[in-house]
Amino acid sequence: MHIPDGYLDPTVSAATYIIFLAYFVYALKFMRKGFSSEKATLLSVLASGIFVAQMLNWPIPGGTSLHFVGGALAGILLGPWLGFLTIFLVLLVQCLIFHDGGITALGANSINMAIVDVLVGYLIYYVAVKYFGKRGSVIGAFLGGWAGITLAGLACGLEIGFSPSFPYGVSVTVPVMTLWHLGLGIVEGAITASIVAYLARRMPELLYSGVRV
Amino acid sequence: MRFKRAWVTIFVLLLVSPLFGVILAEIVGYHEPLDVAAELLGKKDLTEEVNWTPFLDYTIPWLPAEIGYIVSGFIGVALIMFIGFLAKKASARAKAS
Numbered sequence: 001m002h003i004p005d006g007y008l009d010p011t012v013s014a015a016t017y018i019i020f021l022a023y024f025v026y027a028l029k030f031m032r033k034g035f036s037s038e039k040a041t042l043l044s045v046l047a048s049g050i051f052v053a054q055m056l057n058w059p060i061p062g063g064t065s066l067h068f069v070g071g072a073l074a075g076i077l078l079g080p081w082l083g084f085l086t087i088f089l090v091l092l093v094q095c096l097i098f099h100d101g102g103i104t105a106l107g108a109n110s111i112n113m114a115i116v117d118v119l120v121g122y123l124i125y126y127v128a129v130k131y132f133g134k135r136g137s138v139i140g141a142f143l144g145g146w147a148g149i150t151l152a153g154l155a156c157g158l159e160i161g162f163s164p165s166f167p168y169g170v171s172v173t174v175p176v177m178t179l180w181h182l183g184l185g186i187v188e189g190a191i192t193a194s195i196v197a198y199l200a201r202r203m204p205e206l207l208y209s210g211v212r213v
Numbered sequence: 214m215r216f217k218r219a220w221v222t223i224f225v226l227l228l229v230s231p232l233f234g235v236i237l238a239e240i241v242g243y244h245e246p247l248d249v250a251a252e253l254l255g256k257k258d259l260t261e262e263v264n265w266t267p268f269l270d271y272t273i274p275w276l277p278a279e280i281g282y283i284v285s286g287f288i289g290v291a292l293i294m295f296i297g298f299l300a301k302k303a304s305a306r307a308k309a310s
Binding site for chain 1: 282289
C-alpha cells in the first residue's frame with residue numbers, strides 16, 4: 001500500500017500533495033476542537049500500535065504479503081479528523097526515518113491511508129452503530145476495515161494509473177489494486193472487528209463517544 | 214497507568230516483529246502487493262537510489278537485520294511518543310492561555 005519513490009509522475013505527485021495539504025488545513029480546525037490531553041494520549045498509543053502492527057508483514061506463499069493498515073480502526077476510535085492525524089503521524093515517521101513510502105508519494109499515501117481508509121472506516125462504523133446500536137459495532141468495524149482498505153487500494157490504483165509515464169492506465173491499475181485489496185481487506189476487517197470486540201468489553205467508552213446509541 | 218495492556222502488547226509485538234518482517238520474509242521472498250503489481254507493469258522503485266536515511270527499511274547500520282528491525286521499531290515508537298508528548302503539552306498550554 002505504501003507507494004515508493006519512482007512510481008508517481010511529478011504531476012500526480014504534486015496534485016496529491018495539494019489535495020492532501022488542502023484536507024490537512026480543512027481538518028485542522030476540527031482537530032483543534034476535538035483535541036485534549038486524553039485524546040493526545042490515546043492518539044500516541046494508537047499510532048504506536050499501528051506503527052508496530054504495520055511492521056508485522058505476513059508473507060503469503062507466492063511472493064506477496066499483507067499487514068494491518070489500521071486506518072478504519074483509527075477512524076472508529078478517534079473520529080475522522082484525529083484518526084487522520086494518527087495515520088499521518090505513522091506515515092510521516094515511516095517515510096522520513098525508514099523511507100517506507102516515498103517522499104514524493106507522501107501526499108498520495110496520506111490520501112489513501114489517512115484520508116480514504118479512515119473516512120470510509122469511520123462512516124461505515126458510524127452508520128452501523130447509529131442504526132443497529134451496539135449490536136452493529138463489530139460488524140460495522142469489520143465492514144469498515146474491509147471497505148476502507150479496498151477503497152484505499154482503489155485510490156492507489158487511480159494515482160499510479162494516472163501517472164502518464166506508467167505503461168498501463170487506470171483500466172489496469174484500478175482493477176488490479178482494488179481486487180487485490182478486496183481480498184486482503186477481509187483480514188483487515190477481521191482484525192479491526194476483533195480489536196473493537198475486545199474494546200467493547202474492556203473499554204467501551206472508547207467506542208461510542210462520537211455516536212449516539 | 215492507562216493503556217498498560219496496550220503498551221505490553223506493543224512491546225511484545227516489537228520483540229516478535231523480526232519473525233514476520235525479516236525471517237519469514239526471507240523464507241517466502243515476499244514483496245508488498247503494490248511492488249508486485251508495479252513490477253508486473255514495469256515500474257521502477259527508486260527507494261535505494263534516492264535515499265536519505267541510515268535506517269532504510271527498518272535496518273540499523275552494523276546490526277544484524279533481526280536486531281536492527283526491533284531497534285527500528287523502538288525508535289519509531291519513541292518518536293511517535295515524543296511527538297504525542299509535544300502535542301499534549303501544546304494542548305495544555307493552549308487551554309491554560
